[in-house]
Amino acid sequence: MSGEKIRLNTEWLCDCGGCHVALVDLHEKILNVLDSVTIQHCPVLTDIKDYPEADIGILTGSIRTEHDRHAAGEMRKKCKTIIAFGTCAVYGGLHGAGLAHSREEIVDRVYRHNPTTRTDTVPDSEVTELAKLVTPVDEVIDVDLYLPGCPPHAHFIFESLATLIEQRAPRVTQDTVCARCNRQMVKSEVNAIKKSLDGVPDDNICFLSQGYICLGSVTLDRCLAPCPNHGVACTGCAGPTMQILTEPNRDIRTEVSDRMSRLTAIDGETIKTHMERTAKTQYAYAMATKMIGNKPTFLIKKWIADVEAGAHG
Amino acid sequence: MVQMEIREKACRGCKFCIDVCPTDALAFDEATQKAVVKTVEDCIGCLSCAYLCPSGAISHSGHHVVKNFYRNLYFSQRMEKFL
Numbered sequence: 001m002s003g004e005k006i007r008l009n010t011e012w013l014c015d016c017g018g019c020h021v022a023l024v025d026l027h028e029k030i031l032n033v034l035d036s037v038t039i040q041h042c043p044v045l046t047d048i049k050d051y052p053e054a055d056i057g058i059l060t061g062s063i064r065t066e067h068d069r070h071a072a073g074e075m076r077k078k079c080k081t082i083i084a085f086g087t088c089a090v091y092g093g094l095h096g097a098g099l100a101h102s103r104e105e106i107v108d109r110v111y112r113h114n115p116t117t118r119t120d121t122v123p124d125s126e127v128t129e130l131a132k133l134v135t136p137v138d139e140v141i142d143v144d145l146y147l148p149g150c151p152p153h154a155h156f157i158f159e160s161l162a163t164l165i166e167q168r169a170p171r172v173t174q175d176t177v178c179a180r181c182n183r184q185m186v187k188s189e190v191n192a193i194k195k196s197l198d199g200v201p202d203d204n205i206c207f208l209s210q211g212y213i214c215l216g217s218v219t220l221d222r223c224l225a226p227c228p229n230h231g232v233a234c235t236g237c238a239g240p241t242m243q244i245l246t247e248p249n250r251d252i253r254t255e256v257s258d259r260m261s262r263l264t265a266i267d268g269e270t271i272k273t274h275m276e277r278t279a280k281t282q283y284a285y286a287m288a289t290k291m292i293g294n295k296p297t298f299l300i301k302k303w304i305a306d307v308e309a310g311a312h313g
Numbered sequence: 314m315v316q317m318e319i320r321e322k323a324c325r326g327c328k329f330c331i332d333v334c335p336t337d338a339l340a341f342d343e344a345t346q347k348a349v350v351k352t353v354e355d356c357i358g359c360l361s362c363a364y365l366c367p368s369g370a371i372s373h374s375g376h377h378v379v380k381n382f383y384r385n386l387y388f389s390q391r392m393e394k395f396l
Contacts, residue, residue, distance in 0.1 A: 083396070138391070147396040160396040172396050178325055179368035184346060185327030206325060217367030242395070243364070245388040259367055262329055291388040 006165055009041040009054040010085075011075050013068035014095060014134070015061025019086040020044045022151030023058075029158050036165050051078045056164060059143075062088045062096060062288065063135040066128035076141040081164065084143045087150040089136065091239045092288020094150070096134045099288050100280050100304055103130055134288045149222030150237035150285065156222050174242050177216035177234050180225035185209055191265040193274050196233060207233045208260045213275065215282065218244055218255045239286045251297045252282055276303040315356045316374045321347050323370035330362035330371060 012020060020043070026033060039045060040052045051071075057079025063069050076082060087093045098106055107130065111122045137143055147160055156172055163170040178185075183206045190211040201207060207214035207228065215236035216228055222238040236252065244250050253275035261268035275282050279300055286292045287300060317338070319330075326346040331339045339362065340351035350356075358376025363369070 143391075143394070145394050145396050146391065156396070163396075170396055174369060175323065176367060176369050179320075179323035179370060181325065183325065185325040185367065187328070206327070241369070242392065243369075246384055246392070248383065248385050259327070259329065259365070262332070263327065291385065291391075294387055295385065 005038040006036055006056060007052070007054040008037050008039050008056045008058065009051060009075060009079055010039070010043070010058040010060070011041060011051075011071050012043055013059060013061030013071060013089070013137070014064035015086065015088045015093065017044070019060035019088075019151040022086075022149075022154065022157060025151075025154040026158055027154070029154070033158070033161055033165075037161075051075060054079045055081065056161075057082045058085045059083065059089050059137050060086045062092045063137060063140050064095070064131050066131070069131075069140060072137055072141050081144045082137075082141065083145045083147055083160070084137045085147050086152060087148050087237060087239050087285050089143075090138075090146045090148040090289070091286040091291070092134045092136045094237075094284055096136075096286070096288025097280055097284040098134050099293075100300060103132055106130070136289045139290070147222070148220060148239045152222045152238075153224050155224060173221070175221040176241050177219045177221050177223065177225045177228065177238075180221050180223075181206075181216055181228040183207070183228060185263060187263055189265050193266060193271065201231065201233075203231065206263070208256075209263045211264060211266065213256065213260075213271075213278075213282070215252065215256060217259055218252045235284070236282070237285055240292065245291050248295055249297055251295060253279075254297065256282075277307050279303045315353065315358045315376045317350050317353050317356050318372050318374075319348055319350060320368075320370045320372075321345070323368040324348055325368055327367060329365045329367070333361045333365050335359060335361070 040054055041048045051074045057075045059072060059075055059082060063072060084090045107122055112120055159172055160170055184204055185206040186209050188209045192211060194211040201210050201212055212233050214233035216234035218241055219234055219236040220238045220241050228234050240252060253272050257268045257271035260271050292298055324347040328341055330348050331341055336355040336357055338352050338355040339348055342349045358373055360373060363371040363373060
Protein backbone atom coordinates (compact mmCIF):
# COMPACT_ATOMS: atom_id res chain seq x y z
CA MET A 1 0.00 0.00 0.00
CA SER A 2 1.02 3.61 -0.42
CA GLY A 3 1.44 5.86 2.59
CA GLU A 4 -2.28 6.59 2.67
CA LYS A 5 -4.26 4.98 5.44
CA ILE A 6 -7.13 2.62 4.70
CA ARG A 7 -10.48 4.22 5.51
CA LEU A 8 -12.82 2.10 7.61
CA ASN A 9 -16.55 2.58 8.23
CA THR A 10 -18.42 0.43 10.72
CA GLU A 11 -22.15 0.38 11.34
CA TRP A 12 -24.40 -1.65 13.58
CA LEU A 13 -27.80 -2.82 12.49
CA CYS A 14 -30.06 -5.10 14.53
CA ASP A 15 -27.55 -6.56 17.01
CA CYS A 16 -26.35 -6.46 20.62
CA GLY A 17 -23.25 -4.31 20.00
CA GLY A 18 -20.94 -7.18 20.99
CA CYS A 19 -19.23 -7.25 17.60
CA HIS A 20 -18.07 -3.66 18.04
CA VAL A 21 -16.75 -4.58 21.49
CA ALA A 22 -14.96 -7.53 19.86
CA LEU A 23 -12.94 -5.03 17.78
CA VAL A 24 -11.62 -3.62 21.05
CA ASP A 25 -10.74 -7.18 22.11
CA LEU A 26 -7.78 -6.83 19.76
CA HIS A 27 -6.15 -5.17 22.81
CA GLU A 28 -2.65 -3.88 22.00
CA LYS A 29 -2.95 -5.29 18.50
CA ILE A 30 -5.49 -2.56 17.73
CA LEU A 31 -2.52 -0.15 17.69
CA ASN A 32 -1.03 -2.16 14.79
CA VAL A 33 -4.37 -1.91 12.99
CA LEU A 34 -4.63 1.84 13.65
CA ASP A 35 -1.17 2.31 12.08
CA SER A 36 -2.71 1.60 8.71
CA VAL A 37 -6.42 2.29 9.24
CA THR A 38 -8.46 5.46 9.82
CA ILE A 39 -11.77 4.87 11.57
CA GLN A 40 -14.49 7.14 10.17
CA HIS A 41 -18.15 6.25 10.76
CA CYS A 42 -18.24 4.10 13.91
CA PRO A 43 -21.24 4.44 16.23
CA VAL A 44 -19.31 3.57 19.40
CA LEU A 45 -16.27 5.78 18.73
CA THR A 46 -16.96 8.71 16.44
CA ASP A 47 -19.75 11.26 16.11
CA ILE A 48 -20.06 11.01 12.34
CA LYS A 49 -23.69 10.56 11.39
CA ASP A 50 -23.35 10.36 7.62
CA TYR A 51 -21.42 7.78 5.63
CA PRO A 52 -18.07 9.01 4.27
CA GLU A 53 -16.38 7.27 1.34
CA ALA A 54 -14.39 4.29 2.66
CA ASP A 55 -12.31 1.32 1.55
CA ILE A 56 -13.63 -1.20 4.05
CA GLY A 57 -17.12 -1.26 5.56
CA ILE A 58 -17.89 -3.52 8.52
CA LEU A 59 -21.59 -4.27 8.98
CA THR A 60 -22.65 -6.00 12.19
CA GLY A 61 -26.18 -7.18 12.88
CA SER A 62 -29.06 -8.17 10.65
CA ILE A 63 -31.86 -6.19 8.99
CA ARG A 64 -34.98 -5.80 11.11
CA THR A 65 -36.02 -2.13 10.82
CA GLU A 66 -36.18 0.56 8.14
CA HIS A 67 -33.08 2.15 9.73
CA ASP A 68 -31.14 -1.08 9.21
CA ARG A 69 -32.15 -1.30 5.56
CA HIS A 70 -31.24 2.33 4.94
CA ALA A 71 -27.89 2.09 6.76
CA ALA A 72 -26.92 -1.08 4.89
CA GLY A 73 -27.76 0.56 1.56
CA GLU A 74 -25.74 3.69 2.37
CA MET A 75 -22.76 1.61 3.50
CA ARG A 76 -22.87 -0.37 0.24
CA LYS A 77 -22.83 2.87 -1.79
CA LYS A 78 -19.88 4.36 0.08
CA CYS A 79 -17.64 1.36 0.88
CA LYS A 80 -15.56 -0.57 -1.65
CA THR A 81 -15.49 -3.80 0.37
CA ILE A 82 -18.34 -4.77 2.66
CA ILE A 83 -17.71 -7.35 5.38
CA ALA A 84 -20.75 -9.05 6.93
CA PHE A 85 -19.26 -9.20 10.42
CA GLY A 86 -20.58 -11.56 13.04
CA THR A 87 -23.22 -14.26 12.98
CA CYS A 88 -26.15 -11.80 12.85
CA ALA A 89 -24.93 -10.20 9.65
CA VAL A 90 -24.04 -13.53 8.03
CA TYR A 91 -26.88 -15.82 9.15
CA GLY A 92 -29.38 -13.59 10.94
CA GLY A 93 -27.98 -14.51 14.34
CA LEU A 94 -29.65 -15.20 17.64
CA HIS A 95 -32.58 -12.87 17.07
CA GLY A 96 -33.04 -14.66 13.74
CA ALA A 97 -34.79 -17.18 15.97
CA GLY A 98 -37.57 -14.56 15.99
CA LEU A 99 -38.45 -16.20 12.68
CA ALA A 100 -40.20 -18.86 14.73
CA HIS A 101 -42.71 -16.26 15.97
CA SER A 102 -44.79 -13.52 14.39
CA ARG A 103 -43.91 -9.85 14.84
CA GLU A 104 -47.06 -9.36 16.92
CA GLU A 105 -46.12 -12.20 19.27
CA ILE A 106 -42.66 -10.73 19.79
CA VAL A 107 -43.90 -7.17 20.45
CA ASP A 108 -46.56 -8.49 22.82
CA ARG A 109 -44.06 -10.63 24.74
CA VAL A 110 -41.44 -7.90 25.06
CA TYR A 111 -43.54 -4.76 25.60
CA ARG A 112 -47.06 -5.75 26.68
CA HIS A 113 -46.96 -8.96 28.67
CA ASN A 114 -43.34 -9.21 29.69
CA PRO A 115 -43.09 -11.64 32.63
CA THR A 116 -40.13 -9.87 34.28
CA THR A 117 -40.87 -6.14 33.91
CA ARG A 118 -44.01 -4.01 34.10
CA THR A 119 -44.61 -2.13 30.88
CA ASP A 120 -47.47 -1.72 28.46
CA THR A 121 -46.00 0.80 26.03
CA VAL A 122 -44.91 -0.25 22.58
CA PRO A 123 -42.20 2.16 21.37
CA ASP A 124 -43.48 4.08 18.34
CA SER A 125 -41.28 7.19 18.17
CA GLU A 126 -37.47 7.55 17.70
CA VAL A 127 -37.22 3.96 16.42
CA THR A 128 -38.46 2.68 13.08
CA GLU A 129 -41.02 -0.09 12.95
CA LEU A 130 -40.01 -3.72 13.35
CA ALA A 131 -39.94 -5.44 9.98
CA LYS A 132 -41.95 -8.58 9.46
CA LEU A 133 -38.91 -10.85 9.30
CA VAL A 134 -35.24 -10.88 10.24
CA THR A 135 -33.10 -10.68 7.10
CA PRO A 136 -29.37 -11.40 6.87
CA VAL A 137 -27.41 -8.54 5.31
CA ASP A 138 -26.64 -10.37 2.04
CA GLU A 139 -30.31 -10.56 1.09
CA VAL A 140 -30.50 -6.76 1.04
CA ILE A 141 -27.12 -5.69 -0.34
CA ASP A 142 -24.16 -7.42 -2.02
CA VAL A 143 -21.61 -8.60 0.52
CA ASP A 144 -17.95 -9.06 -0.40
CA LEU A 145 -16.74 -11.03 2.62
CA TYR A 146 -18.32 -12.98 5.46
CA LEU A 147 -16.87 -13.33 8.95
CA PRO A 148 -19.21 -15.33 11.20
CA GLY A 149 -18.74 -15.63 14.96
CA CYS A 150 -20.68 -14.37 17.96
CA PRO A 151 -18.59 -12.32 18.15
CA PRO A 152 -15.65 -13.50 16.00
CA HIS A 153 -12.62 -14.04 18.26
CA ALA A 154 -9.96 -11.31 18.03
CA HIS A 155 -7.59 -13.89 16.52
CA PHE A 156 -9.81 -14.12 13.41
CA ILE A 157 -10.63 -10.40 13.30
CA PHE A 158 -6.94 -9.51 13.25
CA GLU A 159 -6.17 -12.15 10.64
CA SER A 160 -8.99 -10.89 8.39
CA LEU A 161 -8.18 -7.20 8.75
CA ALA A 162 -4.45 -7.85 8.26
CA THR A 163 -5.29 -9.87 5.15
CA LEU A 164 -7.29 -7.01 3.67
CA ILE A 165 -4.71 -4.39 4.55
CA GLU A 166 -1.78 -6.42 3.22
CA GLN A 167 -3.84 -7.76 0.29
CA ARG A 168 -2.97 -11.43 0.78
CA ALA A 169 -4.99 -14.63 1.19
CA PRO A 170 -6.42 -15.22 4.67
CA ARG A 171 -5.15 -18.11 6.81
CA VAL A 172 -8.45 -18.78 8.56
CA THR A 173 -9.36 -22.46 8.72
CA GLN A 174 -12.59 -24.40 8.21
CA ASP A 175 -12.12 -26.27 11.50
CA THR A 176 -14.98 -27.11 13.80
CA VAL A 177 -15.16 -26.20 17.48
CA CYS A 178 -14.17 -29.82 18.31
CA ALA A 179 -10.75 -29.22 16.77
CA ARG A 180 -9.99 -26.66 19.51
CA CYS A 181 -11.75 -28.46 22.38
CA ASN A 182 -9.60 -30.35 24.88
CA ARG A 183 -12.17 -32.97 25.81
CA GLN A 184 -11.65 -36.63 24.91
CA MET A 185 -14.39 -38.32 22.89
CA VAL A 186 -14.92 -41.77 24.40
CA LYS A 187 -17.56 -44.42 23.81
CA SER A 188 -19.94 -44.70 26.75
CA GLU A 189 -22.99 -46.64 27.92
CA VAL A 190 -25.04 -43.49 28.60
CA ASN A 191 -28.60 -44.28 27.49
CA ALA A 192 -30.55 -41.04 28.00
CA ILE A 193 -30.18 -37.44 26.81
CA LYS A 194 -29.40 -35.06 29.68
CA LYS A 195 -30.49 -31.45 29.94
CA SER A 196 -27.76 -28.88 30.47
CA LEU A 197 -28.62 -28.54 34.17
CA ASP A 198 -28.75 -32.29 34.90
CA GLY A 199 -25.75 -33.26 37.04
CA VAL A 200 -22.21 -31.96 36.64
CA PRO A 201 -20.45 -32.98 33.43
CA ASP A 202 -16.93 -34.45 33.64
CA ASP A 203 -14.33 -31.86 32.60
CA ASN A 204 -12.22 -34.16 30.45
CA ILE A 205 -14.79 -36.14 28.51
CA CYS A 206 -16.78 -34.96 25.47
CA PHE A 207 -20.29 -33.69 26.24
CA LEU A 208 -21.77 -36.01 23.60
CA SER A 209 -20.21 -39.04 25.35
CA GLN A 210 -21.89 -37.93 28.57
CA GLY A 211 -25.33 -37.51 27.01
CA TYR A 212 -25.41 -33.72 26.73
CA ILE A 213 -26.28 -32.15 23.36
CA CYS A 214 -23.23 -30.14 22.20
CA LEU A 215 -23.07 -28.52 18.77
CA GLY A 216 -19.25 -28.37 18.64
CA SER A 217 -18.92 -30.87 15.80
CA VAL A 218 -21.33 -28.94 13.54
CA THR A 219 -20.11 -25.43 14.34
CA LEU A 220 -17.42 -23.44 12.59
CA ASP A 221 -14.55 -22.46 14.89
CA ARG A 222 -14.43 -18.67 14.98
CA CYS A 223 -14.13 -18.62 18.80
CA LEU A 224 -11.19 -20.88 19.83
CA ALA A 225 -13.68 -23.05 21.80
CA PRO A 226 -13.95 -21.20 25.13
CA CYS A 227 -17.32 -22.73 26.11
CA PRO A 228 -16.59 -26.48 25.96
CA ASN A 229 -13.19 -25.88 27.53
CA HIS A 230 -14.92 -24.17 30.48
CA GLY A 231 -17.70 -26.62 31.13
CA VAL A 232 -20.43 -25.27 28.87
CA ALA A 233 -21.65 -27.23 25.84
CA CYS A 234 -21.36 -25.49 22.46
CA THR A 235 -24.58 -23.75 21.35
CA GLY A 236 -23.41 -23.21 17.78
CA CYS A 237 -23.03 -19.44 17.88
CA ALA A 238 -20.64 -19.13 14.92
CA GLY A 239 -23.10 -20.93 12.66
CA PRO A 240 -22.89 -24.28 10.85
CA THR A 241 -19.80 -25.81 9.27
CA MET A 242 -19.13 -25.64 5.53
CA GLN A 243 -19.95 -29.36 5.37
CA ILE A 244 -23.50 -28.79 6.59
CA LEU A 245 -23.99 -25.72 4.42
CA THR A 246 -22.87 -27.44 1.20
CA GLU A 247 -24.78 -30.71 1.62
CA PRO A 248 -28.52 -30.18 1.16
CA ASN A 249 -29.54 -33.27 3.13
CA ARG A 250 -27.07 -33.01 6.01
CA ASP A 251 -28.21 -30.91 8.86
CA ILE A 252 -27.30 -29.87 12.39
CA ARG A 253 -29.61 -32.52 13.85
CA THR A 254 -28.60 -35.34 11.50
CA GLU A 255 -24.88 -34.85 12.05
CA VAL A 256 -25.05 -34.45 15.84
CA SER A 257 -27.37 -37.45 16.21
CA ASP A 258 -25.12 -39.57 13.98
CA ARG A 259 -22.01 -38.81 16.04
CA MET A 260 -23.74 -38.95 19.42
CA SER A 261 -25.38 -42.30 18.66
CA ARG A 262 -21.97 -43.73 17.73
CA LEU A 263 -20.55 -42.56 21.06
CA THR A 264 -23.41 -43.49 23.39
CA ALA A 265 -26.08 -46.16 23.74
CA ILE A 266 -28.78 -43.64 22.70
CA ASP A 267 -30.60 -44.39 19.46
CA GLY A 268 -29.94 -41.88 16.63
CA GLU A 269 -33.64 -41.35 15.96
CA THR A 270 -34.23 -40.48 19.63
CA ILE A 271 -31.57 -37.78 19.46
CA LYS A 272 -32.89 -36.46 16.16
CA THR A 273 -36.43 -36.21 17.55
CA HIS A 274 -35.14 -34.49 20.70
CA MET A 275 -33.31 -31.93 18.57
CA GLU A 276 -36.43 -31.32 16.46
CA ARG A 277 -38.45 -30.70 19.61
CA THR A 278 -35.82 -28.19 20.76
CA ALA A 279 -35.20 -26.81 17.26
CA LYS A 280 -35.62 -23.18 18.31
CA THR A 281 -32.53 -23.65 20.50
CA GLN A 282 -30.48 -25.84 18.15
CA TYR A 283 -31.02 -23.67 15.05
CA ALA A 284 -31.30 -20.32 16.86
CA TYR A 285 -28.27 -18.68 15.27
CA ALA A 286 -28.73 -19.69 11.66
CA MET A 287 -32.39 -20.27 10.93
CA ALA A 288 -32.98 -16.85 9.31
CA THR A 289 -30.61 -17.45 6.39
CA LYS A 290 -31.64 -19.15 3.16
CA MET A 291 -28.43 -21.19 3.43
CA ILE A 292 -30.26 -23.19 6.14
CA GLY A 293 -33.88 -22.15 5.55
CA ASN A 294 -33.94 -23.47 1.96
CA LYS A 295 -32.71 -26.92 2.95
CA PRO A 296 -35.24 -29.69 2.23
CA THR A 297 -34.46 -31.13 5.67
CA PHE A 298 -35.21 -27.95 7.62
CA LEU A 299 -38.85 -28.12 8.76
CA ILE A 300 -38.98 -25.67 11.66
CA LYS A 301 -42.68 -24.80 11.22
CA LYS A 302 -43.62 -28.49 11.36
CA TRP A 303 -41.42 -29.12 14.42
CA ILE A 304 -42.93 -26.19 16.31
CA ALA A 305 -46.45 -27.31 15.36
CA ASP A 306 -45.64 -30.84 16.56
CA VAL A 307 -44.44 -29.55 19.94
CA GLU A 308 -47.50 -27.32 20.33
CA ALA A 309 -49.85 -30.15 19.34
CA GLY A 310 -48.14 -32.30 21.98
CA ALA A 311 -48.43 -29.58 24.62
CA HIS A 312 -52.15 -29.04 24.05
CA GLY A 313 -53.15 -32.58 23.14
CA MET B 314 -1.08 -41.94 -4.86
CA VAL B 315 -3.48 -41.01 -2.11
CA GLN B 316 -1.98 -39.23 0.86
CA MET B 317 -3.77 -38.84 4.17
CA GLU B 318 -2.96 -36.62 7.09
CA ILE B 319 -4.49 -36.47 10.57
CA ARG B 320 -3.81 -33.33 12.54
CA GLU B 321 -2.98 -34.77 15.93
CA LYS B 322 -3.89 -31.66 17.88
CA ALA B 323 -7.41 -31.60 16.47
CA CYS B 324 -8.07 -35.35 16.97
CA ARG B 325 -10.50 -35.99 19.86
CA GLY B 326 -9.92 -39.76 19.90
CA CYS B 327 -13.51 -40.75 19.05
CA LYS B 328 -12.40 -43.62 16.73
CA PHE B 329 -15.19 -42.80 14.25
CA CYS B 330 -12.70 -42.84 11.39
CA ILE B 331 -11.41 -46.28 12.38
CA ASP B 332 -14.97 -47.65 12.60
CA VAL B 333 -16.06 -46.18 9.28
CA CYS B 334 -12.98 -46.93 7.15
CA PRO B 335 -13.93 -49.67 4.63
CA THR B 336 -10.31 -50.73 4.06
CA ASP B 337 -8.99 -50.58 7.63
CA ALA B 338 -6.33 -48.01 6.75
CA LEU B 339 -6.41 -46.26 10.14
CA ALA B 340 -5.44 -47.35 13.64
CA PHE B 341 -5.75 -46.02 17.18
CA ASP B 342 -2.66 -45.11 19.17
CA GLU B 343 -3.50 -46.11 22.76
CA ALA B 344 -0.56 -44.14 24.18
CA THR B 345 -1.63 -40.79 22.78
CA GLN B 346 -5.38 -41.65 22.47
CA LYS B 347 -5.32 -40.37 18.89
CA ALA B 348 -6.05 -41.90 15.49
CA VAL B 349 -3.09 -42.55 13.18
CA VAL B 350 -2.70 -43.54 9.54
CA LYS B 351 -1.74 -47.23 9.52
CA THR B 352 -1.58 -48.24 5.84
CA VAL B 353 -2.12 -45.27 3.55
CA GLU B 354 -1.72 -47.53 0.49
CA ASP B 355 -5.03 -49.18 1.46
CA CYS B 356 -6.87 -45.83 1.33
CA ILE B 357 -9.33 -45.69 -1.56
CA GLY B 358 -10.06 -41.99 -1.08
CA CYS B 359 -13.75 -42.44 -0.23
CA LEU B 360 -13.43 -39.59 2.30
CA SER B 361 -15.87 -41.26 4.73
CA CYS B 362 -13.47 -40.60 7.60
CA ALA B 363 -12.96 -36.95 6.65
CA TYR B 364 -16.71 -36.51 6.49
CA LEU B 365 -17.47 -38.12 9.83
CA CYS B 366 -14.55 -36.62 11.77
CA PRO B 367 -16.10 -34.17 14.24
CA SER B 368 -13.02 -31.92 14.13
CA GLY B 369 -12.39 -31.98 10.39
CA ALA B 370 -8.90 -33.20 11.33
CA ILE B 371 -8.39 -35.59 8.40
CA SER B 372 -7.28 -34.32 5.01
CA HIS B 373 -6.56 -36.23 1.81
CA SER B 374 -4.58 -35.35 -1.27
CA GLY B 375 -3.93 -37.09 -4.57
CA HIS B 376 -7.33 -38.80 -4.54
CA HIS B 377 -9.74 -38.88 -7.48
CA VAL B 378 -12.12 -35.97 -7.03
CA VAL B 379 -15.72 -36.76 -7.94
CA LYS B 380 -17.78 -33.77 -8.92
CA ASN B 381 -20.92 -33.54 -6.85
CA PHE B 382 -23.63 -31.57 -8.60
CA TYR B 383 -26.08 -31.95 -5.76
CA ARG B 384 -25.09 -28.97 -3.66
CA ASN B 385 -26.69 -26.13 -1.77
CA LEU B 386 -26.19 -23.54 -4.49
CA TYR B 387 -27.24 -20.56 -2.38
CA PHE B 388 -24.33 -21.24 -0.04
CA SER B 389 -21.87 -22.50 -2.64
CA GLN B 390 -22.02 -19.17 -4.49
CA ARG B 391 -20.87 -17.49 -1.26
CA MET B 392 -18.43 -20.09 0.03
CA GLU B 393 -15.34 -18.41 -1.44
CA LYS B 394 -16.16 -15.21 0.41
CA PHE B 395 -16.05 -16.72 3.90
CA LEU B 396 -13.23 -15.50 6.09
